Amino acid sequence: MLLRELKKGVKELFAKLKSFIDEVFGFGEKVGDHALTPAEKRWKDKHRKIQKKLERKKDPAKTKRIKQHEDFVEKWSGKSIRTLTKIEIANSLKGFTEQGNKIAKLIEDGEMLFEILNESTFKMAYLESGGKLSNYKKYRIEAFSYGDINYFREDKSIESFMSELIHEGTHTLDYLEEQRLFELGKSEAEIDKILGDIYSFEKRAYFHERAFQIATEMDVEYKTIESMLEHIFYTYP
Numbered sequence: 001m002l003l004r005e006l007k008k009g010v011k012e013l014f015a016k017l018k019s020f021i022d023e024v025f026g027f028g029e030k031v032g033d034h035a036l037t038p039a040e041k042r043w044k045d046k047h048r049k050i051q052k053k054l055e056r057k058k059d060p061a062k063t064k065r066i067k068q069h070e071d072f073v074e075k076w077s078g079k080s081i082r083t084l085t086k087i088e089i090a091n092s093l094k095g096f097t098e099q100g101n102k103i104a105k106l107i108e109d110g111e112m113l114f115e116i117l118n119e120s121t122f123k124m125a126y127l128e129s130g131g132k133l134s135n136y137k138k139y140r141i142e143a144f145s146y147g148d149i150n151y152f153r154e155d156k157s158i159e160s161f162m163s164e165l166i167h168e169g170t171h172t173l174d175y176l177e178e179q180r181l182f183e184l185g186k187s188e189a190e191i192d193k194i195l196g197d198i199y200s201f202e203k204r205a206y207f208h209e210r211a212f213q214i215a216t217e218m219d220v221e222y223k224t225i226e227s228m229l230e231h232i233f234y235t236y237p
Helices: 002-026 040-059 060-076 085-092 100-107 119-128 133-139 156-185 188-195 196-217 225-235
Strands: 115-119 141-147 149-153
Touching: 060 156, 085 100, 085 156, 085 188, 100 156, 100 196, 115 119, 119 149, 141 156, 149 156, 156 188, 156 196, 196 225
Parallel strands: 115 149
Antiparallel strands: 141 149
């Protein structure tokens, strides 16, 4: 047993060493695009697109959903998200992840409220809801949830807005669940045990946001779960 574990450990060590060498000398899939020449980067991007097309052919239903998403993003590219209707916002979230479907229903049912604000009004709302000015400056708050009301910057791109809707919508779902548990007579300690601490709330929000990004094939903010967790523990000390 010990020998097998030792062999396993040595194997993992060499795998990590190989990965490190590949990174340093420019081999393998993990090489950053910044290390490529413009021609190599164009070839790599073209190869990725071809690969995506091949993968989409295996799942026609997914292909249709992705196409609808791309058409929606193209339609609203460069336009203000303030002009979106509630129905358009809800429909844009459907069909990719279960969490997205839940949040779309919240919006349709009027249980998730949101404000799309300019910079000064957004900042004022953040501070009035109890946010700290130091955090606002340090992290450049992009969106936040306060109870069942969610606040977004009006200068967001449509894809960023959709992604943030999943994140803040997850907080809204947690808030509504918290209220439901209170109504059932649960104590604050019991609710904390069920829903967890601030890290649990943020891990859920970031996880579902990342899952939505992957499902819609938009740019994924955190390439790995590890980098996502690192961000959470840094931002929410």
